[in-house]
Amino acid sequence: MTKTFPIGGIHPQKYKLAADIAITDAGLPEYVYIPVKQHAGAPAKIVVSQGDKVKAGTLLAAADGIVSAPVHSSVSGEVVKISREEGRSGYYETTVTIKVEGNDFADGIDASDTVIAEIPDSTEEIMRRIRNAGIVGMGGAGYPTPIKTTVPEGRKAEYLIVNGIECEPFLCADDRLMQEKAEEIIIGAKIINKLLGIQKAVIAIDENKPRAIEIMTRLTKSYIGVNVRVCQTKYPQGGEKQLIAAITGREVPIAKLPIDVGCVVQNAGTVFAVYEAVMKKKPLIERIVTVSGDAAEKSANFRVRIGTPAEFLINKIGGITEKTDEIIFGGPFMGTSVTNLKAPVTKLTSGILLLSAKLAGKEPETACIRCGKCVDACPQGLMPFEIARYARNNDFSQIMRLHARDCIECGSCAYICPARIPLLDYCKMSKAEAKKILKKQ
Amino acid sequence: MLKISSAPHMASPVSTKNLMKDVVIALMPAVLAALLIFGFNAFQVLLTSVAACVACEYLICRYFLKIPPTTGDFSAVITGILLGFNLPSGIPLWMILIGAFFAIGITKMAYGGLGKNLFNPALVGRVFLFVSFPQQMTTWPQPQFGNFFAIDAQTGATTLGILKHLSPETLSNGLTKYSYHIDNVPSYLNMLLGNTGGSLGEVSALALLLGLFYMLCKKVITWHIPFYYLSTVFILTSIMWFFKQTPNLDPVAHLLSGGLILGAVFMATDYVTSPMTTNGKIIFAVGCGALTVIIRIFSAYPEGVSFAILIMNAFVPLIDRWCIPRVYGAGRK
Numbered sequence: 001m002t003k004t005f006p007i008g009g010i011h012p013q014k015y016k017l018a019a020d021i022a023i024t025d026a027g028l029p030e031y032v033y034i035p036v037k038q039h040a041g042a043p044a045k046i047v048v049s050q051g052d053k054v055k056a057g058t059l060l061a062a063a064d065g066i067v068s069a070p071v072h073s074s075v076s077g078e079v080v081k082i083s084r085e086e087g088r089s090g091y092y093e094t095t096v097t098i099k100v101e102g103n104d105f106a107d108g109i110d111a112s113d114t115v116i117a118e119i120p121d122s123t124e125e126i127m128r129r130i131r132n133a134g135i136v137g138m139g140g141a142g143y144p145t146p147i148k149t150t151v152p153e154g155r156k157a158e159y160l161i162v163n164g165i166e167c168e169p170f171l172c173a174d175d176r177l178m179q180e181k182a183e184e185i186i187i188g189a190k191i192i193n194k195l196l197g198i199q200k201a202v203i204a205i206d207e208n209k210p211r212a213i214e215i216m217t218r219l220t221k222s223y224i225g226v227n228v229r230v231c232q233t234k235y236p237q238g239g240e241k242q243l244i245a246a247i248t249g250r251e252v253p254i255a256k257l258p259i260d261v262g263c264v265v266q267n268a269g270t271v272f273a274v275y276e277a278v279m280k281k282k283p284l285i286e287r288i289v290t291v292s293g294d295a296a297e298k299s300a301n302f303r304v305r306i307g308t309p310a311e312f313l314i315n316k317i318g319g320i321t322e323k324t325d326e327i328i329f330g331g332p333f334m335g336t337s338v339t340n341l342k343a344p345v346t347k348l349t350s351g352i353l354l355l356s357a358k359l360a361g362k363e364p365e366t367a368c369i370r371c372g373k374c375v376d377a378c379p380q381g382l383m384p385f386e387i388a389r390y391a392r393n394n395d396f397s398q399i400m401r402l403h404a405r406d407c408i409e410c411g412s413c414a415y416i417c418p419a420r421i422p423l424l425d426y427c428k429m430s431k432a433e434a435k436k437i438l439k440k441q
Numbered sequence: 442m443l444k445i446s447s448a449p450h451m452a453s454p455v456s457t458k459n460l461m462k463d464v465v466i467a468l469m470p471a472v473l474a475a476l477l478i479f480g481f482n483a484f485q486v487l488l489t490s491v492a493a494c495v496a497c498e499y500l501i502c503r504y505f506l507k508i509p510p511t512t513g514d515f516s517a518v519i520t521g522i523l524l525g526f527n528l529p530s531g532i533p534l535w536m537i538l539i540g541a542f543f544a545i546g547i548t549k550m551a552y553g554g555l556g557k558n559l560f561n562p563a564l565v566g567r568v569f570l571f572v573s574f575p576q577q578m579t580t581w582p583q584p585q586f587g588n589f590f591a592i593d594a595q596t597g598a599t600t601l602g603i604l605k606h607l608s609p610e611t612l613s614n615g616l617t618k619y620s621y622h623i624d625n626v627p628s629y630l631n632m633l634l635g636n637t638g639g640s641l642g643e644v645s646a647l648a649l650l651l652g653l654f655y656m657l658c659k660k661v662i663t664w665h666i667p668f669y670y671l672s673t674v675f676i677l678t679s680i681m682w683f684f685k686q687t688p689n690l691d692p693v694a695h696l697l698s699g700g701l702i703l704g705a706v707f708m709a710t711d712y713v714t715s716p717m718t719t720n721g722k723i724i725f726a727v728g729c730g731a732l733t734v735i736i737r738i739f740s741a742y743p744e745g746v747s748f749a750i751l752i753m754n755a756f757v758p759l760i761d762r763w764c765i766p767r768v769y770g771a772g773r774k
Contacts, residue, residue: 007766007767007769010453012451012453090445169451241769241770245769251769251770252769252770253770253771254768254770254771256770320443324443325443325444326443326444326445326446326450327443328450332448332449332450332451333448333449333450333451334448334449335448335450336448337443337444337445337446337450338443338445339443339444339445353450355450355451357444359450359451359452360446360450360451360452361451361452361453361454361456362446362452363452363456366457366511366514366555367511367554367555367556367557368556369457369460369516369555369556369712369713370556370712370713370715370717371460371712372712372716372717372718372722375717375718375766376663376719378766379769380768380769380770381766381767381768381769381771382766382768383717383718383765383766385717403768403771406768406769406770409448411448411449414448414449414452415449415451415452415453416453416455417452417453418453418455418456418457418459418460419456419457419556420452420456422447424447424448424449425447
């Protein structure tokens with residue numbers, strides 16, 4: 001029996017072009033551009049200055065408070081510039097530019113592939129290593145992992161869910177990681193289990209990753225308490241709230257956190273990073289990035305150093321083609337379009353996609369025909385057409401009643417709308433307004 | 442040149458135009474059936490109706506509203522076919538023009554065009570003609586299978602029309618002059634195939650169900666409205682049958698006769714004039730079913746599908762207000 005979330009969902013074409021392509025090292029670019037804010041929360045405080053020699057793993061900027069994360073150099077070389085550079089979102093972000101000289105790792109980091117399974121005894125030590133490694137949720141939200149692995153007073157964790165769903169089309173980074181680094185992910189899950197004080201972990205994988213399911217199922221046999229659960233291929237199965245509902249049958253109440261229903265959800269890539277941080281003392285300085293797209297010449301899964309410019313990776317798969325209409329950081333549903341080709345890969349960049357105009361389907365908007373497909377598609381049980389109707393007139397009087405703040409911004413409504421109404425834009429607008437109202441209260 | 446746009450960067454291949462085209466395709470089996478059953482007259486009626494509806498929308502957009510014509514979205518074609526389906530094949534063609542104007546001009550465009558109308562355009566067109574020209578609208582040519590160019594078809598009554606005026610008393614009194622009509626109730630097979638008198642598109646249940654099957658496969662509509670509409674009618678007529686309120690027509694015959702299947706499959710499921718949410722659709726469909734049975738059995742009219750759907754259309758804004766889906770994380774643990 002495959003599991004799935006109860007309301008809504010869509011079935012876009014999968015385009016998992018890179019699912020059978022092994023992870024390869026992208027190599028080192030000439031320069032890396034490392035933004036000091038790659039996470040939710042306060043930007044990290046820079047601790048290096050221009051002209052400093054750094055190694056891979058050297059701290060560049062330290063966490064500024066609890067909700068923040070440190071940032072490390074991903075290469076060895078020289079800090080040539082600390083400036084505000086245009087990032088992937090088009091905003092200017094404080095960025096450390098490093099001229100790459102080599103691949104020397106800082107002392108104490110084990111950069112080999114040897115699997116280590118003996119988890120340190122002290123939970124304080126584990127926590128310290130995770131915090132110092134700058135690990136954040138790598139699925140896209142970028143919430144600092146140490147906070148998520150600390151159970152707040154009065155709550156009890158029951159489930160650790162490793163999110164191996166990767167429901168966005170094109171992206172295969174987590175899929176490949178689960179195929180190639182399965183054992184490390186399982187050990188990572190055991191480490192987080194230890195922090196949460198529980199025995200059980202569920203690795204959730206969706207049906208369209210048969211090899212990952214097979215490998216994980218085989219390996220989990222020798223680890224007590226770790227189990228694989230197969231979920232239906234449906235978007236947005238990998239949404240935190242949707243995954244919790246699929247696996248446990250519980251719903252996270254409005255304005256509450258997963259831990260309030262006893263759940264902690266960690267992305268598979270994050271769990272691997274936790275393994276590397278704790279067992280190898282390796283900070284988060286590289287990640288897997290799927291470079292693909294329907295307009296791309298070929299697809300690849302690269303192990304990429306943080307700060308590598310998009311251009312460097314795009315050139316590795318044959319460069320920008322004629323057909324390319326948009327370049328997306330992330331998946332086609334929740335990713336952002338980028339025109340600055342120097343925009344760097346961050347801790348949160350799961351993919352770089354070259355998409356054609358045909359795929360984006362940005363046709364002129366026509367009248368709403370009240371088909372109700374957006375209502376059927378919304379995994380949160382909202383009425384996107386109604387939210388849009390008010391937002392279009394700048395009327396935000398009804399947004400609390402319409403639950404605009406519960407939108408998870410998955411984009412299912414806008415995808416399915418036959419009239420091509422930009423429903424997600426209206427929902428995001430309304431959500432922002434709802435947050436303002438909540439703040440006032 | 443790279444573009445910047447907001448998420449999502451992927452859109453379903455199904456646009457409004459594609460959806461409407463699928464509905465047109467789904468209507469084709471019934472169009473074929475109509476041509477086979479009623480011959481050249483059916484062809485004339487359908488052609489006039491579609492042309493009149495499309496022309497009406499085009500002219501209003503072009504010369505009255507002065508906006509780019511919206512006829513490219515195929516919705517006027519659907520209204521045209523459905524209006525034609527609701528007419529007897531022998532209707533004078535000029536009447537169709539009036540019906541088309543009322544359907545498109547008054548019911549759809551005056552309300553603001555596609556998506557804004559409260560009532561089903563084709564049904565309003567039909568009802569307008571029905572109350573204006575009752576004589577012509579209830580003269581039902583009999584089927585003329587395989588005789589495409591027969592101009593002067595015989596006319597006769599519909600199943601529901603035959604039985605409306607037969608009370609249990611007249612029957613139990615054994616008045617033989619009615620036995621002809623009783624004997625003339627078409628068999629289930631004839632009703633399924635469409636070998637019976639009636640409006641163009643309503644007679645062949647089989648063709649309409651084929652269209653339903655196509656629309657369900659292509660996910661144009663969900664199964665809720667047709668299913669709940671037809672089951673409500675079946676259940677209520679079964680109760681009536683049991684209590685001898687509809688002695689001449691059993692529940693299955695009720696399902697197969699009149700415009701019920703046409704209404705349940707193509708009229709009540711119209712996106713614009715049906716509720717947005719699944720719960721709303723169920724309430725709407727059950728309401729349509731109940732009203733259909735009430736009108737058929739207790740009113741002066743033999744058939745109530747058009748009125749039932751139009752009455753329920755008026756309730757749609759209310760239903761939509763009331764049937765709000767349960768938000769994830771609200772109310773349940």
